[in-house]
Amino acid sequence: MLKQLNQQDLFRLLEQLAISFQLLVPQTLVDGTRGLLPWNGSQTSMSGEPLQRKPTALFFPQTDHLVHLGSDGMAATPAGSDKPLALCGLNREDLAGIAFIDRFFAAQPADDIYLKKRTAALIIGLTGYVGREQQFQPLAEGQCDFELIADQQHWLAVAYTESGKHWLADYPDGPEDVLQLLRETSRGIASQHEQAVKRASRLLQAEQVPDSFWEEISARCIRCGGCNFACPTCTCFCVQDRKTINGIERSRIWDSCQLDAFMREASGHNPMGTELLRTRRRIHHKLVDDPQRWGETGCILCGRCDRACPTGIGMFAICDEIVSRFDR
Amino acid sequence: MKATLTTCPYCGTGCNFYLLSDAAGQLTGIEPAGKHSASRGQLCLKGWNAHAFVHHSDRLTSPLIKQNGKFHPCDWDSALTTIHQRLKQIANSYGPDSLMFFSSAKVSNEENYLLMKLARAGFGTNNIDHCARLCHSSTVTGLVETLGSGAMTNSLSCFDATDLVFVIGSNTTEQHPLIGSRILLAQQRGTKLIVADSRKIRLTEHADLHLRHQNGSDVALINGMMRQILLDGMENREFIAQRTENIEALRQSLVPFSPEYVARITGLEDQQIITAARAYAQARSAMIVYAMGITQHSHGVDNVRALSNLALLTGNLGRPGTGINPLRGQNNVQGACDMGALPDVYSGYQKVADTKSRLKFSQAWEKALPENPGMMATQAIEAAAAGKIRGMLILGENPMLSEANQTLVKQALNNLDFLAVIDIFPTETAQFADLVLPAACYAERDGTFTSTERRVQRGRKGIDPPGQAWPDWQILCALLQRCGIKADYNSPADVMDEIAKLTPSYAGIDYTRLENGEGLQWPCPDSQHPGTPILHREQCTRGKGHFSPTNYRPPKELPDATYPLLLSTGRTAVHWHTGSMTRRSHLLDREEPGAFAEINPEDARSLNIRERQRINVSSRRGEIQVKAKLTDRVPPGQVFIPFHFAKGAANVLTNNALDPESGIPEFKVCAVRVTPC
Structure with missing residues (x-):
């Protein structure tokens, strides 16, 4: 119509x-x-x-109330x-x-x-x-x-x-x-960013990007979480329980995989305990895992993480860097 | 669904964001202001989570009065009358100077102004101070003496226009993340970066030169650099001749600070000092950036003087991309100082001892005012412990966790005849109060805040306060009225009008102008003035820049055989000061849920301590238990403990040795012993 x-x-x-x-x-x-x-x-x-x-x-x-558990045992x-x-x-x-x-x-x-x-x-x-x-x-x-x-x-x-x-x-x-x-x-309209993201995705899938690159990139991360909070396709959340006057309110709140506690074990050990591992994992999720699972990258090319990142390591910036260094 | 633009409640960078709220008046999230000059669509982790504590069930919602050791709710009228009567009784019995008023870098300019008016006009004492005493009092003293103004000389935009940044004693990416990120971006563009810090902080990974000098040896390092600059003939002779005084005294004072001598004190190599000196002096424009690593020493004022001397010597002042840039810690610590929440000055740093100034305020407030400067916060704690301060009103501060030597603070608070606390949460300090008043938090009231770059900006009310909580300005007006002082302001805008009339540097600031823009940088002397991004352009505020020679003095307490490790304290990126807000923010508290000590693996090995093991850390003043974090961020011989945590409170250990001029405690150096639990 x-x-x-x-x-x-x-x-x-x-x-x-x-x-x-x-x-x-x-x-x-x-x-x-x-x-x-x-x-x-x-x-x-x-x-x-x-x-x-x-x-x-x-x-x-960012804060989503899920359920209120009353002191009378009723859930609402x-x-x-x-x-x-x-x-x-x-x-x-x-x-x-x-x-x-x-x-x-x-x-x-x-x-x-x-x-x-x-x-x-x-x-x-x-x-x-x-x-x-x-x-x-x-x-x-x-x-x-x-x-x-x-x-x-x-x-x-x-x-x-x-x-x-x-x-x-x-x-x-x-x-x-x-x-x-x-x-x-x-x-x-040719999207320059779309080309770079696709090419970077292919390079990552082909394991053409060494850890030394992620070391450099992650050294610029100041752990603000902005890349996650600004990203429309990030869906990770954690659960928060808070006392109210007459019970407990359970909410889910946006989480960030750039945070240390995101994957920290109760023992305190963290299999993703460095910014290098976390940054690499985040980009791999969007550009390697998502294409395998959904047939498309988890980056929808909105540019919000590039605008939200205080140190210039948003998705477009990283992909441009990957392409310029490793695309032969 | 509403979006309210406001100023972040955490550090002094002055970021703006939108408070997002739903129809029920609940905050649902935060969105950075995309076009604001400080935030530029970005925030740090605390900023992104600045809504998270607001609806916490611990919020105070009713005035509370302590009876038989327990708090009971009471009505506002009787609570305010009790505070007024009890403080008046103490003033009548022991004199007004037996009272102490703690203001706060977390409340607005208007609220700081009203509290200083309450102390001075309402209760007749200049005993008012706030936590700037613990952070940048050394800056105010040192820079006022050398330049005439105690504030950051330049603006955040200057990081985009500088050739070199010299960061000393500032973990900028963690404590002022949106300023730290500007430094990182500048470095990526080719700006030289020198970082002087004993810890391997994020900036040191990117620095062209990392000077890992001994804590407390800053004066020696900076004097060594200046001596080298003079030796190399790299000083800016034209600037020195035209715009400064007392160069000869400085020159004489630097004679002993040879690279070899400085290397012995600082633990650096001779060549590092020479390289740093030459790089700084050769840059066309160089910015000095510093924070608590400089100020929180028993010689904090000397540290500041030395940095000021360095900038003057090379003419790095009064131009874009230069200056001496103390980064103010709290979102309104600059404003709290500007508003005269200090024992010796009214708003705009007009001295209480100056007859003309006193007369001006006395006429405006229709009350005779005390002329002797009051007591500093740190002195007041000692005086309370000694029984000389008997009544206290604490607004939005938590000295139980923030002041040095917690045992002494506890003794002081216990000793008081009467303590009233105004806060948003039942803090560790509030537990000692006779009366607690519930305040609105930043998201629930209007006001202005002044950022580190002297930018006066609006804080805006997004939602209503919980229960019976009141905005601080209304509480203070009610107390002023009980003291017989006129306080019929309809809103904080009216208070700002009074501030502008009495404060030359704020004379051109009013809410209409702030509503239409993103802020005005003081001095802003009239309603047409656009504000002042860079100070000391043609001449220094005091006229000539004054070289103020300094000599090296070691910290008051250094490691010895009994307490062999050096303790430095500070903050982390995740938490805020005494944790009353961030420890009630889920994502932040999850990230760092408890106290820890950074300890070098070498020391850990010799002490038989493993990663995450609980350890005892003791000093001459007390002992705490924390988790060990093995890391080479700290050099061998040093431990670092953040002061955010009530359990494992770093300030049980710290030394309340004060700088004789600024009264700041030596938070950055004391001696401790570490043993496995």
Whole structure:
């Protein structure tokens, strides 16, 4: 289904969505970055730099209350929100991130806390001329309920699910030829980072990267955990139990495999007790294990770890370094 | 779902992040501010977890009064009236100077200002101080004397514009991670890096030169470098002639510090000292970065003087990429000093002994003010132990774990007639209190904080405080009013307006300006002034830069036959000070769940100690049990113990030998004995 919306249509659509969903749209935050926040009926920031926070955090938050165990022996799960989430404004990489962790949390045994939020949610992609200074952003062509594509004058809307079709049903059909042109533009964009990540992945799988490299890289790690916390495909968590007035609350919180305690044994021995081992393992997971398991890397090319790393050893930086040194 | 931009509550770097909260008013996470000049979309591990302690069940939620040795909840009115009456009674019986007020580098500028007003105008004493006494009091004394201003001279952006960074006594990647990372990035770009530290810290792996000098030998090292610079004729003669005074006295004082003599004291090789001197002097622009490794000595002020002399000698001052850059530890330790939470100055370092300043504050506050400088925090502990301080109000500090020689602190707190503590958690210090008041934490109140680069920034309320907890500024206003002092501020913004009127360096700062930007670096003398990223540009704050010669004095207590190892104390990357916040943050506490001592494998072997074995560490002041961590991070003969832990508290061991000028204890050097448990 292809539709065409003008600016008024878009606002009408958002108004309609806000009745059924807790609608989050991109907005400019105080410091000038963009983030997904509840729509207030008027403000949106539909174009600009990528969203600062990974959207996967809305389904798998940094602190996620799981269950409250009352002193009376009763267990209660959090009530949850009245309305399901609708996330508007995700680019191709953000959508890939959600799709990646969907697969993880949906795998048996399924994670019902995650799925409860996720399955009821509506996901809206946002691509086309919506980058910084209206730069073109590649089309998603899936991985969402519907995709809003900005051409130079209108919004094209492509539905991929029944839900997506339902919400777009009232709007006029869009021009197929314009969509085709946008698709061609999108496919013509060569991602330099994508090439480097794929080549680095192949080199790692072929065991072409020696430990001395990881020693160098890990010597620059300051153990902030930012690479994990910023990564949309990182799903590791630990469990925290806390006393409340009338029982204990169990939550899961984001973990980081760059931390020493991540794999430390109760004895105190740590099979991953150095930054070298941990850094190598983290990158191997994304670029060696994930391709073997899922047929794709665990890096969805969003660049967040490169932005979050204070010392310049994010995924793109590491892959560039691997390629420049070991790709013969 | 809400995102509230605020300033990180941990170190003095001044990172900003968003507090993320849900509809129920619970914090759900942290997101670094992507375009903020200090954080740049990045945070350290503590920053990423800065929400984690806020909803901990240990939070204080009601005023507590101690009766028959047990705390019972009470109402705010009677709690505030009790504090006021008890402190007044003590002041009436023994004089106002029998009271002591501990302010905090964890509360806002406005709150520090209000507490110093309460001490001075409300109770008539200048006995107010805070934990800067334990960290950078040596800096304030040393740099005010030589340059006229006790703050970091340059800005964080200068790390992007320097040819050489000389880090001495600062484990920057662990203690100021977002500054340490700038140093690492600069080094990757080709900036030279010299690190002087007895421990093999992360920066030393990247340093062009690692000077592993003996703890406490800094003056000898720096004097040795200066002597060499003069010998080589590498001093900046033009700068010295135009912008400094007292060079001849410095020159004379350096005569004995030959490389051979300095090598004997520091344990370095002659050539290392010469190489360091030449590299520093030859750089077009060089930054000195230092922290507690310089200040926490019985000769901390001399260490600072020596560094100031070194920068002046080479003209590394007043330009981008240069300067003397003390890294302030807490998110508002700079501000707490600026606000006059110190015994000798009002806000803006206006001296209480100066009649004109005193009159100005006296008129503004409509109260006669005491003229004699008050007592330092470290002296106050000794005075309380001796029965001379009888009443104390402690706001957001935990001296039981943070001050040197815990036995003495315990004696001091036990000795008080009355102790009131305002805090967010029932700290080790609060256990000694007669009355405890529950405060809002950083995420629950508005205010401003001043970072290490003198940047005044907003802290913003994201959620409501728990139970009956109040923001500190409201508690202090209620106490001021009970003292008959006008305190009808509607918000911290009103307090800042009063600060600006009375404090020349903050005169141009108001909330409207801060709301529209990311902060203003003082001095900011008027409402149009853009702030001052670099101090001492045309001339030093005091006029001419003053060379202040220093002589080498060894630490007060060095290893001997009975206590053969040198103990150095400090922090780790994971925890914060006395652990009241980080030890209640799951991920952080899991990373380092208990006290440990770093010990060199050579020493461990000779003492028959294995990895993770429990050991006794004893000094002349006490004994603790900790786990051994065998590592060559510490040199043979030295152990390092962080002071974050109540069990295995490093400050049971430390020596409360004070620098005679700054009153800072010698946390970095004392003698200990280690035995297997």
